[in-house]
Amino acid sequence: MAAIFTPKVVTANALLEGDVVYLTDADTWSRDLEQAEVLTDEADAQIRLIEASARVDEVVGVYLAEVTPGSTGPEPAHFREAFRATGPSNYSHGKQSEAL
Amino acid sequence: MYRYTDFDAAFVATRNAQFRAQVERRIDGSLTEDEFKPLRLMNGLYLQLHAYMLRVAIPYGTLNSAQLRQLAYIAERWDKGYGHFTTRQNIQFNWPKLRDVPDMLDALAEVQMHAIQTSGNTIRNVTADHFAGAAADEIADPRPVAELIRQWSTDHPEFQFLPRKFKIAVTGSPNDRAVTKAHDIGLRMIRNDAGKPGFEVIVGGGLGRTPVIGKIVRDFLPEADLLPYLEAVVSVWNLLGRRDNKYKSRIKITVHEHGIDDIRARVEDRFALLRPAFSGVDQQLFAQIKSDFAPPAFEDRDTAPFDQAYEQDSVFRSWADTNLSDHRAPGHAIAQISLKAHGATPGDASADQMRVMADLAARYGHDELRISHEQNIVLPHVHKADLPAIHAALKEAGLATANIGRISDIIACPGMDYCALATARSIPIAQEIATRFDQLKLEHEVGDLKIKISGCINACGHHHVGHIGVLGLDRAGVESYQITLGGDHTENAAIGQRTGPGFAADEIVPAIERIVDTYLSERLSADEAFIDTFARVGMTPFKTALYGENDKRAKAA
Structure with missing residues (x-):
């Protein structure tokens, strides 16, 4: 039996800054996970991934990350994605301490 | 110290110019990421979890004050005002922007430094004893x-x-x-x-x-x-x-x-x-x-100022007892500057702290500094008479933590707070252990104990050779930490043995406490170090302390 498809977002690192970015439904890249387009259909997700991967002059290392729907938008399903979305946890610096 | 020849300078300048052109070609689309990646890795540039990371070689861990000041300048000009010293005697900048990296490399070249062969399938930066040229027990530099x-x-x-x-x-x-x-x-x-x-x-x-x-x-x-x-x-x-x-x-x-x-x-x-x-x-x-590498001209001076401070100032005495090592020259000492303030990120130094250390090296230390694989900074040649002044300056900069070789002097890799390879965090575990044992005021009683933490099996945090090793893993989407005991990083090198099943992030500090309590109750005297007690009594009492007498988990291990 095929595994049930769980919600995903397209994510990568920005080519110039290295920042973690998410693909929005307007085809822009956002630093904010809440702005990401949530993909609930596997075929859609694969197409969005292929499209995003072609944007080689904007981003590096494109992949689909699992999310769970939350009240204010998608939330990371795995702790690794939580750190990517927020920044280092040893003390507040990086994304979490800067205006998005 | 070694000084670049014209050949060295020209070689580095050529490489930097090549890399600048490669970065431009990546940005204008002439190079794909697949083509660019091996080129950037040859020059020490990684892409990590949140940002690029530039790893700069500090050959055999030796720096002069001008170099450390330049690292401080780079940290402030192009990064977030700090640098991270690593277990391979390198420094890593965690937040560079791709466009700035060629300028950072040129700034490094100004002080005869580079990032070549700090990555990739090459012979990496050669490491050496951080007490080289200074240690009393040394045969040769x-x-x-x-x-x-x-x-x-x-x-x-x-x-x-x-x-x-x-x-x-x-x-x-x-x-x-x-x-x-x-x-x-x-x-x-x-x-x-x-x-x-x-x-x-x-x-x-x-x-x-x-x-x-x-x-x-x-x-x-x-x-x-x-x-x-x-x-x-x-x-x-x-x-x-x-x-x-x-x-x-x-x-x-x-x-x-x-x-x-x-x-x-x-x-x-x-x-x-x-x-x-x-x-x-x-x-x-x-x-x-x-x-x-001819030794500096060591002065023969009275050590009275040291003796006086040692006698009168208990804070200085505590620092001197833990952070100083024997020097080959009379009246001198090797001073280690701990980058492990309780609760801080092991190995991090701010730009301001780098400048303080550079100034101290220039003024009192024959212009030499070392980076240890234990992620501390060393002033290899200081006269004992100058140590009270050095200690006072370090104290003001938050650099006078008296914990070298103690339980809070923890090696920790960057882990999942920064590293793309990590499976769990390691820095926060180190922060919690250090903070806890500082609260308990136990660390000087515990004595020589090396905790080493890695956030994945690649073991940048040397956990296998820690007296207590901690390995962070991802167990079904949850951070889990395996403990090893009895590892040894010295000439008696040994790989630690696993205690048994791992611990959740909130269980790991209490687990370490139980191990330390077991050591304190098992040791023959305060002179028997943790590693010697472990060699004598073996794993059993520690296992019992961790998992209980009849715990199923202990049997499963």
């Missing part, structure tokens, strides 16, 4: 040897596409502070029965997913044979080493699969072929390099 190897290995045409990375460490002291037995090649400087200088050559050590203690491939290698012999070892492995599976590509696996005797025979054959090609130019170079 390993840095000229390390510099000779650096020059030989940099851009070596045969060794730019090795099966995997290759790490060499050198010690000039019988007390191994360079973890030589956990390197692809470890060199111990020794003298033979006739008093001639040479090396014991250890091969095939390493940590990572398959930890192995290195084996002796040559008991005594005459000094003049060093480069042809190293070339023979790397050359044999370059052909034999497995390229089909990166987890089996390191020389430790090659040695394991072929056996040390077979490797030794192949190396000797290759060495016989190569030796005549080394006509002696290497030895002329070596002689020049040695003169660059």
Whole structure:
């Protein structure tokens, strides 16, 4: 039996800054996970991934990350994605301490 | 210290210009990421979890004040105002922007530094005893040897596409502070029965997913044979080493699969072929390099100011007792500056702190600093009379933590707070352990105890050789921490043994506490260090303390 498809977002690192970015439904890249387009259909997700991967002059290392729907938008399903979305946890610096 | 020749300066400038053009071509779309990645890695530029990361080589961990000031400048100008000193005596900048990296490399070149071969399948930055040239127990200074190897290995045409990375460490002291037995090649400087200088050559050590203690491939290698012999070892492995599976590509696996005797025979054959090609130019170079490392002029002065402060100031006394080591010159000491303030990120220093340390080195320390693989900074040559002033300046900069070799002097890799390879965090675990034992006011009673934490099996945090090792893993989407006990990073190198099942992030500090409590109740006296108690009593009492007498988990392990 095929595994049930769980919600995903397209994510990568920005080519110039290295920042973690998410693909929005307007085809822009956002630093904010809440702005990401949530993909609930596997075929859609694969197409969005292929499209995003072609944007080689904007981003590096494109992949689909699992999310769970939350009240204010998608939330990371795995702790690794939580750190990517927020920044280092040893003390507040990086994304979490800067205006998005 | 070694100074760049015109050749060195031109080589680095050329590489920097090449890399600047490569970055431009990546940005304008002429290079794909697949094409660019190996080029950036050759120049120390990684892409990590949140940002790019630039790893800068600090050859054999030696810096002068101008270099450290420049690192402070780079941290402020192009990064977030701090740098992270690593277990390979390097510094990493965690937040550079791609467009700025060529300027950062040019700024490094201004002070004779670079990031070449800090990544990729090459011979990496050569590491050495951080007390080199200063330690009272030293036979000879390993840095000229390390510099000779650096020059030989940099851009070596045969060794730019090795099966995997290759790490060499050198010690000039019988007390191994360079973890030589956990390197692809470890060199111990020794003298033979006739008093001639040479090396014991250890091969095939390493940590990572398959930890192995290195084996002796040559008991005594005459000094003049060093480069042809190293070339023979790397050359044999370059052909034999497995390229089909990166987890089996390191020389430790090659040695394991072929056996040390077979490797030794192949190396000797290759060495016989190569030796005549080394006509002696290497030895002329070596002689020049040695003169660059001539010891500074140590002053003979009264140590009364030290004795007075030691007598009267308990804070200074505590720092002196833990952070100073014996120096070869009378009246002098080696002072370690802890980058492990309780609750801080191990190995991080702010730009301001770097400048304070640079100033102290310039004023009191013959302009020398060292980076230890334990992620601390060393002032290798200071006169004891100057130590009260040094301590006062360190205190003001938040750098006077008296914990070298103690339970809070923890090695921790960047872990999942920064690293793209990590499976769990390591820095917050170190922060919590240090904070907890500081609260308990136990660390001086506990004495010599090395905790080493890695956030994945690649073992950058040296957990296998920690007295207490902690390995962070991802267990079904939750951070889980395995504990090993009895590891040893010294000349008696040993791989720690697993205690049993792992602990959740919120269980790990109490688990460490139970281990320490067990040690305190089991030790014969305060003179018996943790590692000696463990050797004497074995795993059982620690296991019982961790999992209980009849705990199913203990039985499962």
